[in-house]
Amino acid sequence: MKKINVVESVLKANDALANENRRRMDAAGVLAVNIMSAPGSGKTMLLEKTIPLLGPEQRCAVLVGDLQTTRDAERLGGCAAEITQINTGRGCHLSAPQVSAGLATLDLNDISFLFIENVGNMVCPAAHDLGEHLRAVLLSVPEGDDKVAKYPTLFQPADVILLTKVDLIGVVDFQFEKVYEDLSRINTRAPLIELSPKTGQGMDRWLAWLRQQRRGQTGS
Amino acid sequence: MKKINVVESVLKANDALANENRRRMDAAGVLAVNIMSAPGSGKTMLLEKTIPLLGPEQRCAVLVGDLQTTRDAERLGGCAAEITQINTGRGCHLSAPQVSAGLATLDLNDISFLFIENVGNMVCPAAHDLGEHLRAVLLSVPEGDDKVAKYPTLFQPADVILLTKVDLIGVVDFQFEKVYEDLSRINTRAPLIELSPKTGQGMDRWLAWLRQQRRGQTGS
Numbered sequence: 001m002k003k004i005n006v007v008e009s010v011l012k013a014n015d016a017l018a019n020e021n022r023r024r025m026d027a028a029g030v031l032a033v034n035i036m037s038a039p040g041s042g043k044t045m046l047l048e049k050t051i052p053l054l055g056p057e058q059r060c061a062v063l064v065g066d067l068q069t070t071r072d073a074e075r076l077g078g079c080a081a082e083i084t085q086i087n088t089g090r091g092c093h094l095s096a097p098q099v100s101a102g103l104a105t106l107d108l109n110d111i112s113f114l115f116i117e118n119v120g121n122m123v124c125p126a127a128h129d130l131g132e133h134l135r136a137v138l139l140s141v142p143e144g145d146d147k148v149a150k151y152p153t154l155f156q157p158a159d160v161i162l163l164t165k166v167d168l169i170g171v172v173d174f175q176f177e178k179v180y181e182d183l184s185r186i187n188t189r190a191p192l193i194e195l196s197p198k199t200g201q202g203m204d205r206w207l208a209w210l211r212q213q214r215r216g217q218t219g220s
Numbered sequence: 221m222k223k224i225n226v227v228e229s230v231l232k233a234n235d236a237l238a239n240e241n242r243r244r245m246d247a248a249g250v251l252a253v254n255i256m257s258a259p260g261s262g263k264t265m266l267l268e269k270t271i272p273l274l275g276p277e278q279r280c281a282v283l284v285g286d287l288q289t290t291r292d293a294e295r296l297g298g299c300a301a302e303i304t305q306i307n308t309g310r311g312c313h314l315s316a317p318q319v320s321a322g323l324a325t326l327d328l329n330d331i332s333f334l335f336i337e338n339v340g341n342m343v344c345p346a347a348h349d350l351g352e353h354l355r356a357v358l359l360s361v362p363e364g365d366d367k368v369a370k371y372p373t374l375f376q377p378a379d380v381i382l383l384t385k386v387d388l389i390g391v392v393d394f395q396f397e398k399v400y401e402d403l404s405r406i407n408t409r410a411p412l413i414e415l416s417p418k419t420g421q422g423m424d425r426w427l428a429w430l431r432q433q434r435r436g437q438t439g440s
Contacts, residue, residue, distance in 0.1 A: 040258060068371075092344050123310070144260045150259070
């Protein structure tokens with residue numbers, strides 16, 4: 001009996017190319033952050049606010065994944081040094097081959113941070129290594145305080161968790177304690193940062209975390 | 221050279237079982253509505269409010285899909301006549317085999333409406349027929365007014381589109397016109413109902429739509 005484990009071999013091929021992506025970025029001194037969340041948690045607005053605040057000494061590039069449209073890339077065109085939109089068609093996540101093709105459009109030697117804005121989806125992106133160094137996972141307050149427990153595969157491997165749209169606390173029902181309680185079982189390693197890119201609340205802590213990771217990479 | 225189209229054959233197997241699910245429900249006089257959206261758009265709260273408003277003459281059952289936890293089923297336990305939680309583990313959508321197994325837990329002859337609450341995901345559920353008669357797609361105001369254009373595969377086959385959490389209009393940036401404009405290119409067939417299950421706004425129109433679909437099925 002012959003058996004073809006298609007899913008396994010596809011994931012292995014993805015992982016091999018993800019490692020190659022990581023080697024390319026290491027060689028160029030780029031720190032890559034894979035940004036994942038449900039649709040509408042505020043990934044694009046986070047980047048719109050983060051990149052200018054990092055200052056001109058940090059050259060930032062963005063790879064933006066969406067099924068359709070170039071709207072996010074257009075929104076980010078004003079702040080990122082380089083930006084490439086990846087349209088996945090019916091694809092529910094970015095893959096390492098897509099990121100490899102995206103990297104070929106960038107001048108890596110001129111970049112400090114590469115932000116990879118994944119397709120809005122709390123399930124599939126988590127299963128695909130893109131070659132990133134770090135995973136930032138967003139959860140927005142209006143999505144509800146039960147999402148960590150319901151989507152553990154996303155939150156478990158996160159290096160930082162950003163609770164966004166905290167300016168809506170009090171407007172919508174949301175209990176912080178539930179999130180902290182669920183995270184205490186799923187991921188105690190990643191810091192949880194409460195922020196609102198819209199009002200600026202908490203952005204200092206997120207920027208400090210990014211700069212610390214960058215120092216860790218460059219050893220400076 | 222031999223070639224195995226795994227994805228195609230998996231989808232064909234799913235569709236065959238979906239048709240079988242539909243036949244079972246037709247035979248029992250059940251109207252099945254597949255409810256799809258991003259995580260946190262308010263699928264569970266919609267059902268919590270809808271089922272009591274439909275009244276005792278409409279016996280409602282729910283199949284609830286989630287990666288993990290039985291929280292949604294617990295929330296709905298008080299209002300649905302029958303409820304079965306389906307945990308998909310790492311699965312990003314419900315499938316026809318899972319719904320077939322779910323149907324086996326229900327007394328179909330005693331049910332008017334079957335609501336199938338899909339996994340929160342704007343991409344993968346749309347590609348999988350479960351045997352439903354109708355597709356209801358939710359978009360919540362805090363997710364943003366760009367989602368129809370960015371996730372057309374979800375909105376294109378929808379039979380009704382529910383714009384939820386409209387009580388947050390004015391609190392968050394959201395332009396109705398953008399949604400209507402994108403829908404004019406993607407889906408002009410489905411009615412768009414603006415509602416807030418929390419405040420009750422728009423629920424009458426949604427209930428009228430459900431009752432009309434039920435009359436269309438039973439011919440009464």
